[in-house]
Amino acid sequence: MGQTIVEKIFAAHRRDTPTPENIILDLDVVMCHEITTPIAITDLESRGMDRVFDPDKIKAVIDHVTPAKDSKTATQGKILRDWARRHKIRDFFDIGANGVCHALFPEKGFIRPGYTVIMGDSHTCTHGAFGAFAAGVGTTDLEVGILKGVCSFRLPKSMRINLTGNLSAGVVAKDVILHIIKELTVNGATDRVIEFVGPVVAAMSMEARMTLCNMAIEAGATCGICLPDRVTAEYLWPFIKDEYESLEVATTHFKKWHSDPDAIYEKELSFDVSGLVPQVTYGYKPDEVKDITDMEGTPVDQVYIGSCTNGRIEDLRAAAGILKNRRISPQVRGILSPATPKVYSQALEEGIIKIFLEAGFCVTNPTCGACLGMSNGVLAEGEICASTTNRNFNGRMGKGGIVHLMSPLAAAAAAVAGHITDPRKYQ
Amino acid sequence: MKEFGGKVLFLDRSDINTDEIIPAKYLTENTKMALQPFILEDLKLGGFDPARDVAGKGVVVSRANFGCGSSREHAVWVFEVNEINTVIAESFARIFRQNMHNCGMLAIELPAADLDRLFGLGGEVEIAVDLAAGRIKAKGEREAEFSFTLNEFDRQLVEAGGWLAYADKKY
Structure with missing residues (x-):
């Protein structure tokens, strides 16, 4: 057998x-x-x-x-x-x-x-x-x-x-x-x-x-x-x-x-992925997922790009592609945490960190911190975060906060728009 | 061997995750006892108040996929330091279930229909678990008995007092 x-x-x-x-x-x-x-x-x-x-x-x-x-x-x-x-x-x-x-x-x-x-x-x-x-x-x-x-x-x-x-x-x-x-x-x-x-x-x-x-x-x-x-x-x-x-x-x-x-x-x-469009979570469970077009316009207070899910160089490159020559919405706090020193250093060499900074992002050192609400970007009660992390559980990124999981492209687009939006519009 | 059972804390919801059982911000504690006041602090369940509902309970009864999410054994320890020794649910997330048995505690699976009966007993329910016989006796306004099976290896872990004791003897 x-x-x-x-x-x-x-x-x-x-x-x-x-x-x-x-x-x-x-x-x-x-x-x-x-x-x-x-x-x-x-x-x-x-x-x-x-x-x-x-x-x-x-x-x-x-x-x-x-x-x-x-x-x-x-x-x-x-x-x-x-x-x-x-x-x-x-x-x-x-x-x-x-x-x-x-x-x-x-x-x-x-x-x-x-x-x-x-x-x-x-x-x-x-x-x-x-x-x-x-x-x-x-x-x-x-x-x-x-x-x-x-x-x-x-x-x-x-x-x-x-x-x-x-x-x-x-x-x-x-x-x-x-x-x-x-x-x-x-x-x-x-x-x-x-x-x-x-x-x-x-x-x-x-x-x-x-x-x-x-x-x-x-x-x-x-x-x-x-x-x-x-x-x-x-x-x-x-x-x-x-x-x-x-x-x-x-x-x-x-x-x-x-x-x-x-x-x-x-x-x-x-699964045939050909018809798949960008996805996003709603609610408090990671299986509560919709097409991003169905969540268009949901306002966000914070955008977090990082974590073991999406803090690697490809993720940063993808987000930077949207952020280049754009400023993030004044409503939004943008946080980037490159996942490792190598990713950070590579992003510096490629000019990606500069793009994030010029767009209005804060760049932190590599850490898990905000993903599980421990440090470096904890949410306040009622705040909404567009995040490239992996869990949208109640309280995950801070007591009373709400997390929408999405790709680095979608997170970058949300940062620019100030609300959840289809990242394909920015490409 | 340790006795299993006690008064029941009913948590009538599926997919209760370990962030709800013990939020990550308390994972900076370096003793199990320090976790005690924070049990189920972020549980999203209408009418539930951890400060009022947890004291004096020995058993948690819940629904499907209990303990999903993070691997944190703190979710088991926070039950342990609150004197809860058994969780009964329709199903468990793998890591939580393993953590329970690794700590010499019981994670018992019952079919949904048995859980419906258990939830419906009325009044303050008390449970006694007979591990050797695989029987649960529950008494509230009404009484009911249930049988369960535990994976044989998990039973050995619980009987040994946990995985460290078992592994240290054997490997």
């Missing part, structure tokens, strides 16, 4: 099978940030178990609130920093080198096809874009991962989503995933892995694939995953060039992870 990509990854990492339904996996990468890791660290210390299974397989970053905004967040950073030093974790990223975890770690080449990855962060599913099994977990799973290098999962059921057709101008990966979440609903993929396939995915950059996989969790999925191909090999080339003779050899090698033609899927769906 054929296997799916995730079944192949699970078979290659199986440590134990405690019941026929459950599996214990060996982990290739355990990623840590300063919000969910410190309690794991202090718990391990209090149990006399302050050890790590392999310092080279642990990656850590301070990203959610950075620079620290108060004594409590300073303490969280300190706990993570001291722990990383104590255990000689080389891949620890602090101020000056830090960025949003799910943008930073792929950039560093830490995620490879066939890997198993966990992090105490639900958007860990982003890394499935590389053909890895990557799942968000809680602090206890993280703690055991740090200590033993293992994690438990139920045996996955896979759902295959075939994306066909051609994306129209002004319609991007964010619109595709919002549309898919609307179709699946917020728990349509719970305990499932979503395998994204088809010509639309094959034509997507790694950045776009990361946007696609990033929001798989918003349909409840354990992981979103793409089959690793030449695009994956090209992205990873600086990190793998000593392992492979050529890109072709790497690409061929990656194929060993591809799902077999006779693999079994619980469900197979196909």
Whole structure:
């Protein structure tokens, strides 16, 4: 019987099978940030178990609130920093080198096809874009991962989503995933892995694939995953060039992870993206999605461009294309947070930061901050934010605030117009 | 082994997410106990007042997709430090369900029809969970019994007192 990509990854990492339904996996990468890791660290210390299974397989970053905004967040950073030093974790990223975890770690080449990855962060599913099994977990799973290098999962059921057709101008990966979440609903993929396939995915950059996989969790999925191909090999080339003779050899090698033609899927769906228009959320759930044309004119107080969903260089380029030679509405506070120092620096070189500044945006350092209402752009009661992030839950970006999720193009257009509008008008 | 049950806090809504259970701004706390006053602070549910409705409860009963959203285990801890040991729902988000069992707490799934009966018992409802037998006894103005199944591995985690205790012994 054929296997799916995730079944192949699970078979290659199986440590134990405690019941026929459950599996214990060996982990290739355990990623840590300063919000969910410190309690794991202090718990391990209090149990006399302050050890790590392999310092080279642990990656850590301070990203959610950075620079620290108060004594409590300073303490969280300190706990993570001291722990990383104590255990000689080389891949620890602090101020000056830090960025949003799910943008930073792929950039560093830490995620490879066939890997198993966990992090105490639900958007860990982003890394499935590389053909890895990557799942968000809680602090206890993280703690055991740090200590033993293992994690438990139920045996996955896979759902295959075939994306066909051609994306129209002004319609991007964010619109595709919002549309898919609307179709699946917020728990349509719970305990499932979503395998994204088809010509639309094959034509997507790694950045776009990361946007696609990033929001798989918003349909409840354990992981979103793409089959690793030449695009994956090209992205990873600086990190793998000593392992492979050529890109072709790497690409061929990656194929060993591809799902077999006779693999079994619980469900197979196909979407033709050709007729898709820019999408936007309303309400307080990420499956409450409409065509942006149906929300035309909704006023916004703040526009936020950034996050692990849409804070990468392609996203900034897309937004800058709309902002160039335009000023944002005086009603709007525009905030850009490039997701990593590399993105920031590249945006500077390409003149993108200047475009944002001249348009009237504030440019912050790389951080998760505003996306979850922790810092750098928290909303007041009743305020509305057009945001490139991933969650529109009640209170998400600040108590009483309202969030509309959309693409970087749509967010830039909203900033200029002062209200939600079709970004295709500005292209 | 720990006893499971207690007076019921009914949260009659689907898709209650972990941001509603404990908003991100409190994730800067470095002890579980510090989370205690902030339970369900942002829950969007008419007539619900956390300050009035949570005290003295041991069990939460809700609808589908409970605990969706963020992976924050703080959403489980804030129940734990408020003496809530069990959540019963039609379905759970994967990470929340795993976090409950990893902490030695119970996340029990019941069919929608059973939940309708449970919601309809009337008065102050109290629940006793018999984990070994897979039975729930509920008593309000009326009484009802329900059977449930727990994934065998999750049962082992709960019986071991959580994933760390289980994993430390075995791996």
